[in-house]
Amino acid sequence: MDYTSLPLKRLAEQFERMPGVGKVSAQRMAFYVLGLTPDEAKNFADAITDAVSKLHRCSICQNLTEHDTCPICENIKRNKSIICVVGTVQDLMAVEKTGEYDGVYHVLHGEISPLNGIGPDDLTIKELLNRVKNEAIDEIILATNSDTEGETTAMYIQRLLKPFELKVTRPAYGIPVGMELQYADNITLGRAIEGRQIF
Amino acid sequence: MDYTSLPLKRLAEQFERMPGVGKVSAQRMAFYVLGLTPDEAKNFADAITDAVSKLHRCSICQNLTEHDTCPICENIKRNKSIICVVGTVQDLMAVEKTGEYDGVYHVLHGEISPLNGIGPDDLTIKELLNRVKNEAIDEIILATNSDTEGETTAMYIQRLLKPFELKVTRPAYGIPVGMELQYADNITLGRAIEGRQIF
Numbered sequence: 001m002d003y004t005s006l007p008l009k010r011l012a013e014q015f016e017r018m019p020g021v022g023k024v025s026a027q028r029m030a031f032y033v034l035g036l037t038p039d040e041a042k043n044f045a046d047a048i049t050d051a052v053s054k055l056h057r058c059s060i061c062q063n064l065t066e067h068d069t070c071p072i073c074e075n076i077k078r079n080k081s082i083i084c085v086v087g088t089v090q091d092l093m094a095v096e097k098t099g100e101y102d103g104v105y106h107v108l109h110g111e112i113s114p115l116n117g118i119g120p121d122d123l124t125i126k127e128l129l130n131r132v133k134n135e136a137i138d139e140i141i142l143a144t145n146s147d148t149e150g151e152t153t154a155m156y157i158q159r160l161l162k163p164f165e166l167k168v169t170r171p172a173y174g175i176p177v178g179m180e181l182q183y184a185d186n187i188t189l190g191r192a193i194e195g196r197q198i199f
Numbered sequence: 200m201d202y203t204s205l206p207l208k209r210l211a212e213q214f215e216r217m218p219g220v221g222k223v224s225a226q227r228m229a230f231y232v233l234g235l236t237p238d239e240a241k242n243f244a245d246a247i248t249d250a251v252s253k254l255h256r257c258s259i260c261q262n263l264t265e266h267d268t269c270p271i272c273e274n275i276k277r278n279k280s281i282i283c284v285v286g287t288v289q290d291l292m293a294v295e296k297t298g299e300y301d302g303v304y305h306v307l308h309g310e311i312s313p314l315n316g317i318g319p320d321d322l323t324i325k326e327l328l329n330r331v332k333n334e335a336i337d338e339i340i341l342a343t344n345s346d347t348e349g350e351t352t353a354m355y356i357q358r359l360l361k362p363f364e365l366k367v368t369r370p371a372y373g374i375p376v377g378m379e380l381q382y383a384d385n386i387t388l389g390r391a392i393e394g395r396q397i398f
Contacts, residue, residue, distance in 0.1 A: 003292065004262055004263070004264070004269055004270050004271055004291070004292070004295070005254060005262075005263050005264050005265055005269065005270075006265065007246070007249045007250045007253050007254055007265055008250055008254065008263060010246045010249070010250075011246040011247060011249070011250040013246075014242070014243045014246045014247075017231075018227075018228050018231050019227050019228070019231055020224060020227060021228075025219060027289065027292075028217075028218050028219060029217050029218070029220075030250065031288070031289060032216075032217050032218055033247055033250055033251065034250055034251065034254065034263070036251055037251075038248075038251055038252060041247050041248050041250075041251035041252075042248060043213070044213045044244075044247050045243075045244035045245070045247045045248045046244070047206070047209045047210040047212075047213045048210060048213075048232055048240050048243050048244045048247070049237075049240050049241060049244045050206045050209070050210075051206045051207055051209075051210040051229065051232055051233055051240075052232065052233065052235055052236075052237055052240035053237060053240075054206050055204060055206055055207065055233065063203060063204075064203070064204050064207060064233070065203070065204050066204055066205065066206055070203055070204070071203050071204075072203055089230070090226065090230060092203070093202065093203070093226075096203070
């Protein structure tokens, strides 16, 4: 893009660094910002610096929060004896959105991936084990992804949890609701048959 | 989205207001920001406030600039006797990108659109006429869009320019380079035949 002014160019470059944003979208976003009032622009700018400066990990579950503990850990209605272990805060949000889960979480902040140099010590597995040791936990749901990294992470944690004699579960994998059987991929269909349930 | 922390929610909402950004993209962008260092976040925030506070219209051509006049008007290599009239700064950037134009510009900041309550006085037409009166202009290229608003604007300005006995032109409309003839729409093909040139 031939930006004739430096502040506009700089702004578009900032947007262009974001995931899924190309040159054209970045330009459109920069011109959107130019249409903001100084107050609106300040709010936008503050939202960016606030998110980075105010958010840190919940001292219990490692979810992001601006307080010492997150609203889920602080909620007395949540069942503290079930921990759903997820890779990222986005995964936590996806489970929350279902409205089906009333337990608490543990965010690993990654999954074991030797190819990317991410080992167990880079995740919050130690913190999870401390919770298992010190809290009254009945069940751990290992809701890591179903790809290689996620499966590896789940198996690694499962092994560490064995001495505690807990109920350790994994979400059901099968045909997505609404999908026609013929369009399910082999691995998913295989898992669905393997994990079949009484009707 | 079920954001469990307010700063994250606020940030995602800011992104969601941008054109072409949905809930899912906004969430991804918010998490991208969380991955920035405090310095990077500050640069991003400053780029937003700077663009709004520092940019204003060039006193000659109405392009956006942080100085009194824009780099194009200040460039001694540009031909000051040809003015390309465009609707928006984005249009100016599109013409610049071609590398084919060495004249200067005039940005109208809109096009006449009675339906949207935009009349000639909302545009920088007065400023254009002042330039025509006071500068040594040979040609005006009316490069407004080819839709109703753009055509109306071009015709309106053309009428105002008649007393000055200038060369007033409009970009050629025709078949896009690389497009097969059979796929061109009727109006475009009609214009292409009408505007045929000696081979």
